[in-house]
Amino acid sequence: MTGAGSVSLRDGIRIDLATGETLLADATEPAGDLVALSHAHGDHLYTEAPSDVICSALTARLAAARRDDEESLSRTTHPAVEQVAAGHVPGSRATILEDADGTTYLYTGDFSTRDRFTLEGFDAAAVAAEYDVDVLITETTYGKPDYVFEEQATLEGRIVDWLADMHDTPVLLFGYTLGRAQELTQLARRSDRERVFVTGAIERLNEIIADARDVTLDAARYGRDVTLGAGDALILPTQTNNLSFVDHIVRNTGAVKTGFSGWAVEDSFKYRGDYDETFVLSDHSDFSELVATVDRLDPTRVYTQHGFADEFANYLDTERDVAAQSLKNNQTSLDAF
Numbered sequence: 001m002t003g004a005g006s007v008s009l010r011d012g013i014r015i016d017l018a019t020g021e022t023l024l025a026d027a028t029e030p031a032g033d034l035v036a037l038s039h040a041h042g043d044h045l046y047t048e049a050p051s052d053v054i055c056s057a058l059t060a061r062l063a064a065a066r067r068d069d070e071e072s073l074s075r076t077t078h079p080a081v082e083q084v085a086a087g088h089v090p091g092s093r094a095t096i097l098e099d100a101d102g103t104t105y106l107y108t109g110d111f112s113t114r115d116r117f118t119l120e121g122f123d124a125a126a127v128a129a130e131y132d133v134d135v136l137i138t139e140t141t142y143g144k145p146d147y148v149f150e151e152q153a154t155l156e157g158r159i160v161d162w163l164a165d166m167h168d169t170p171v172l173l174f175g176y177t178l179g180r181a182q183e184l185t186q187l188a189r190r191s192d193r194e195r196v197f198v199t200g201a202i203e204r205l206n207e208i209i210a211d212a213r214d215v216t217l218d219a220a221r222y223g224r225d226v227t228l229g230a231g232d233a234l235i236l237p238t239q240t241n242n243l244s245f246v247d248h249i250v251r252n253t254g255a256v257k258t259g260f261s262g263w264a265v266e267d268s269f270k271y272r273g274d275y276d277e278t279f280v281l282s283d284h285s286d287f288s289e290l291v292a293t294v295d296r297l298d299p300t301r302v303y304t305q306h307g308f309a310d311e312f313a314n315y316l317d318t319e320r321d322v323a324a325q326s327l328k329n330n331q332t333s334l335d336a337f
Contacts, residue, residue: 009329015097021033023097040091045066065204089283104131112284124292143315144287149280167193175260177201177205193231219235234255
């Protein structure tokens with residue numbers, strides 16, 4: 001490997017190639033020679049559509065829908081770039097880049113190793129079988145040992161059982177519009193809720209995902225003409241939790257507010273979000289899965305970002321003898337660490 005020092009965190013992840021080209025991933029204003037998009041969550045998404053982007057077909061559809069620019073986004077490919085399933089949300093991809101100097105980079109974007117919903121988890125073993133990853137750029141949302149989750153079937157079963165037990169009470173289920181909302185739609189249906197409602201924004205993404213994945217996301221659109229009753233479930237975007245219309249629903253129906261996140265391992269998540277109930281349900285890898293991914297890929301160098309980036313880099317460096325450093329925004333060179 002000769003490409004160490006060519007990764008930086010600017011507006012997105014930037015990799016400067018031996019060819020003089022630049023790959024830019026998940027930037028708000030993509031200006032690289034190569035542009036990659038890992039998934040269509042807002043914190044990874046462009047503000048204006050780039051002319052050519054490397055991403056999955058489903059991410060292109062979801063991104064265009066979320067940015068209202070269906071005619072603007074065009075996908076492309078590059079012989080040095082491959083994308084593989086990241087397991088985070090529908091359409092999410094990790095990006096593998098083979099540079100002309102022999103260095104292989106892997107940018108995970110947000111990722112999960114768990115199979116769930118319609119998703120295949122990120123498969124580090126399959127990547128390692130085909131590529132010798134030199135540089136790993138990974139998210140570390142749950143990069144501390146405190147965040148280890150139970151098996152997916154156990155987590156989902158606990159939610160379904162609770163929804164069934166609460167059948168005489170309307171429930172408000174809060175989750176991200178893309179990813180969590182679709183999981184919650186299916187879990188609510190598994191619990192035999194009388195009616196499942198979603199907002200217009202969630203309905204729009206449900207339709208795209210159901211069409212692309214050939215799955216059923218059976219939920220009606222919630223509106224002012226709907227009065228929630230016992231047995232009903234309403235799935236709402238997380239950011240609406242403290243809005244006045246939610247308080248109005250709770251006052252008039254007695255609905256129970258329920259939050260879902262990996263952060264729910266902490267009691268404080270319940271109180272910070274003003275939830276009545278919380279459950280662990282995450283679209284990210286937990287700490288043990290992050291460690292297992294690094295072990296399987298066996299990179300020469302690891303760069304961390306998001307969440308507990310410093311803590312996870314320190315853990316790898318001191319406990320696993322892996323050269324690891326957290327990325328700092330707008331740092332001009334990794335030599336400055």
